[in-house]
Amino acid sequence: MIVTPQKARFTQPLKLTSGAVLPEFEIAYETYGELNAARSNAVLVCHALNASHHVAGTYADDPDNVGWWDNMVGPGKPLDTNKFFVIGNNYIGSCFGSTGPTSINPATGKPWGADFPVVTVEDWVAAQACLADHLGIERFAAVMGGSLGAMQALQWALSYPARVRNSIVIAATPRLSAQNIAFNEVARQAIMTDPDFHGGHYYDKGVVPRRGLRIARMIGHITYLSDDAMMEKFGRVLRRVTPGFDFDVDFEIESYLRHQGDKFSTYFDANTYLRITKALDYYDPAADFGGDLSKAFARAQADFLVISFTSDWRFSSARSREIVRALLDNKRVVSYLENDAPQGHDAFLMDDARYFNALRAYFGNIAL
Amino acid sequence: MIVTPQKARFTQPLKLTSGAVLPEFEIAYETYGELNAARSNAVLVCHALNASHHVAGTYADDPDNVGWWDNMVGPGKPLDTNKFFVIGNNYIGSCFGSTGPTSINPATGKPWGADFPVVTVEDWVAAQACLADHLGIERFAAVMGGSLGAMQALQWALSYPARVRNSIVIAATPRLSAQNIAFNEVARQAIMTDPDFHGGHYYDKGVVPRRGLRIARMIGHITYLSDDAMMEKFGRVLRRVTPGFDFDVDFEIESYLRHQGDKFSTYFDANTYLRITKALDYYDPAADFGGDLSKAFARAQADFLVISFTSDWRFSSARSREIVRALLDNKRVVSYLENDAPQGHDAFLMDDARYFNALRAYFGNIAL
Numbered sequence: 001m002i003v004t005p006q007k008a009r010f011t012q013p014l015k016l017t018s019g020a021v022l023p024e025f026e027i028a029y030e031t032y033g034e035l036n037a038a039r040s041n042a043v044l045v046c047h048a049l050n051a052s053h054h055v056a057g058t059y060a061d062d063p064d065n066v067g068w069w070d071n072m073v074g075p076g077k078p079l080d081t082n083k084f085f086v087i088g089n090n091y092i093g094s095c096f097g098s099t100g101p102t103s104i105n106p107a108t109g110k111p112w113g114a115d116f117p118v119v120t121v122e123d124w125v126a127a128q129a130c131l132a133d134h135l136g137i138e139r140f141a142a143v144m145g146g147s148l149g150a151m152q153a154l155q156w157a158l159s160y161p162a163r164v165r166n167s168i169v170i171a172a173t174p175r176l177s178a179q180n181i182a183f184n185e186v187a188r189q190a191i192m193t194d195p196d197f198h199g200g201h202y203y204d205k206g207v208v209p210r211r212g213l214r215i216a217r218m219i220g221h222i223t224y225l226s227d228d229a230m231m232e233k234f235g236r237v238l239r240r241v242t243p244g245f246d247f248d249v250d251f252e253i254e255s256y257l258r259h260q261g262d263k264f265s266t267y268f269d270a271n272t273y274l275r276i277t278k279a280l281d282y283y284d285p286a287a288d289f290g291g292d293l294s295k296a297f298a299r300a301q302a303d304f305l306v307i308s309f310t311s312d313w314r315f316s317s318a319r320s321r322e323i324v325r326a327l328l329d330n331k332r333v334v335s336y337l338e339n340d341a342p343q344g345h346d347a348f349l350m351d352d353a354r355y356f357n358a359l360r361a362y363f364g365n366i367a368l
Numbered sequence: 369m370i371v372t373p374q375k376a377r378f379t380q381p382l383k384l385t386s387g388a389v390l391p392e393f394e395i396a397y398e399t400y401g402e403l404n405a406a407r408s409n410a411v412l413v414c415h416a417l418n419a420s421h422h423v424a425g426t427y428a429d430d431p432d433n434v435g436w437w438d439n440m441v442g443p444g445k446p447l448d449t450n451k452f453f454v455i456g457n458n459y460i461g462s463c464f465g466s467t468g469p470t471s472i473n474p475a476t477g478k479p480w481g482a483d484f485p486v487v488t489v490e491d492w493v494a495a496q497a498c499l500a501d502h503l504g505i506e507r508f509a510a511v512m513g514g515s516l517g518a519m520q521a522l523q524w525a526l527s528y529p530a531r532v533r534n535s536i537v538i539a540a541t542p543r544l545s546a547q548n549i550a551f552n553e554v555a556r557q558a559i560m561t562d563p564d565f566h567g568g569h570y571y572d573k574g575v576v577p578r579r580g581l582r583i584a585r586m587i588g589h590i591t592y593l594s595d596d597a598m599m600e601k602f603g604r605v606l607r608r609v610t611p612g613f614d615f616d617v618d619f620e621i622e623s624y625l626r627h628q629g630d631k632f633s634t635y636f637d638a639n640t641y642l643r644i645t646k647a648l649d650y651y652d653p654a655a656d657f658g659g660d661l662s663k664a665f666a667r668a669q670a671d672f673l674v675i676s677f678t679s680d681w682r683f684s685s686a687r688s689r690e691i692v693r694a695l696l697d698n699k700r701v702v703s704y705l706e707n708d709a710p711q712g713h714d715a716f717l718m719d720d721a722r723y724f725n726a727l728r729a730y731f732g733n734i735a736l
Contacts, residue, residue, distance in 0.1 A: 178599045
């Protein structure tokens with residue numbers, strides 16, 4: 001499946017949750033399949049921290065660059081592009097094409113950098129609604145995402161209840177725990193205390209806070225995998241014949257983390273990382289309802305599919321059950337799969353049979 | 369209880385696991401209570417990452433500096449100094465008085481710094497055996513520790529089976545998991561990539577890698593507390609009236625972590641941190657026995673008390689059960705308490721009634 005990334009430009013200002021205003025913005029997106037005549041078969045896919053609008057397929061000039069959810073989205077796949085018109089989009093504040101800190105600030109003609117406002121999950125969804133308007137989609141057959149993407153899928157059902165028929169919420173939490181925030185804060189501190197950060201104004205200095213990004217990514221990777229999955233994958237296996245009694249790589253896991261950190265630090269924008277983690281921290285749909293998630297969900301009209309993974313300790317199944325319970329309190333139609341998968345949070349990206357079959361069946365039952 | 373720290377100096381060389389040799393070394397220690405005439409009432413207390421030989425009491429000139437296990441050790445306390453002669457000691461490689469990277473290398477007349485060898489749990493125990501000789505203690509009534517200290521208590525029973533009557537192993541693991549190593553490695557990388565680290569030779573540069581130490585400590589603190597305990601203690605409570613939409617402190621947990629990191633970075637030595645985490649990573653008493661813990665424990669002669677805490681996800685109860693199982697395979701006398709405490713790994717420092725009563729009873733039953 002060869003795809004072409006596109007950009008939609010919006011010249012109307014976008015008022016953000018913080019009170020700041022984006023005078024104009026762009027959203028990078030891709031589409032897979034065809035929009036039907038009734039415009040009833042559109043599915044919006046929302047990505048997590050490190051991914052982009054490149055959900056599926058490859059580019060003609062870059063055949064190795066496969067979309068991050070290519071196992072899920074395509075002809076004959078669980079989210080079948082023979083039936084559905086699927087849209088991948090890059091949220092604002094990201095560094096993969098949509099307007100973000102690396103974009104040019106029209107007021108200065110230079111990159112926004114540290115001046116780019118802090119955006120929220122609600123802001124992402126509001127910007128995505130502009131994209132939906134642009135594509136002529138009044139109502140989505142489904143909005144779907146995992147992790148941070150699941151927060152967007154959930155928020156769509158709250159921000160635009162009439163525009164979402166199905167909200168598919170995978171490996172989610174309704175709001176971060178103190179421990180979740182703690183991990184984000186350590187990552188931010190690693191970035192912000194990197195001498196190459198320069199208060200976020202590093203673009204014109206010819207440097208990037210690579211050390212900080214590296215640490216942030218290593219911390220992230222630990223939380224994406226379960227203890228058991230990490231033990232299964234890396235164990236206590238040495239990379240050398242005997243321990244080195246120095247600080248070079250001894251264990252496989254060290255090599256893996258250094259490699260992941262190094263790679264990430266070459267392409268990810270630090271100002272984006274800071275803002276994404278903040279959006280995660282702030283997200284709390286119950287905040288305006290005295291912490292009562294049931295009250296917060298009262299305005300939802302969609303049907304819901306909620307999926308969690310038993311080994312996910314970042315956003316445990318207990319957190320998904322909070323969502324399910326609050327939806328049931330509101331008599332929403334909810335399907336819930338608590339999948340017994342070993343991989344931890346990253347399980348949402350794996351083609352586990354039970355998980356994929358559940359999605360295949362769910363999408364199969366959506367009448368157009 | 370007023371105590372006075374002491375130092376024992378050893379001029380014989382100490383051959384380390386790595387093959388390196390410490391030409392001479394000192395151990396900082398404190399004692400509480402009196403050694404009885406039979407020299408049968410000595411208890412060695414081993415500390416974890418951030419603590420020292422200052423286990424209990426206060427100093428005459430510093431009454432606010434209370435020992436880290438003062439709730440456990442003293443007259444009438446679970447480890448009752450009316451009955452026992454208790455020894456707190458600082459392991460070698462540390463930065464609180466025993467020979468370590470900040471000590472003077474006799475070969476150069478300058479601090480060892482990066483040249484200080486990587487030491488192991490086995491090395492710590494070998495050095496402590498020299499201290500026991502120095503104090504005229506042939507056999508300990510008990511060797512006791514929590515976390516990293518528990519590894520020492522365990523290793524004592526393996527390195528010197530005839531010299532330990534009781535090994536008290538609290539909040540332990542027989543060897544780190546890949547996830548445990550991963551957290552250590554991120555902390556090390558944060559330190560080693562700090563521009564002020566200078567490859568470990570920062571002493572004569574007038575700087576310390578404070579940024580890296582700060583991050584290391586923040587990561588550590590996350591692993592010391594359970595998700596629930598952190599939620600209970602900090603929740604999603606804001607330090608400001610409303611979210612700031614910037615990168616100052618929003619949530620209580622951020623303030624806590626920054627404070628802990630800042631404080632730690634002012635007094636802890638980075639070269640020590642690197643070496644302690646390496647000692648943890650390397651520790652594996654089963655390594656020479658094909659990974660078989662039961663075979664590894666065959667030489668132990670002590671009785672054992674093993675205590676774990678249900679909410680400890682750093683070293684979970686499952687890891688303590690591995691120790692218990694392997695000891696039972698060898699028909700050792702083992703008491704095991706899996707304590708239902710909410711605080712996570714740090715529970716071993718808290719005066720939980722069931723936990724403390726178990727220790728009080730265990731020590732009460734030790735005949736002298």
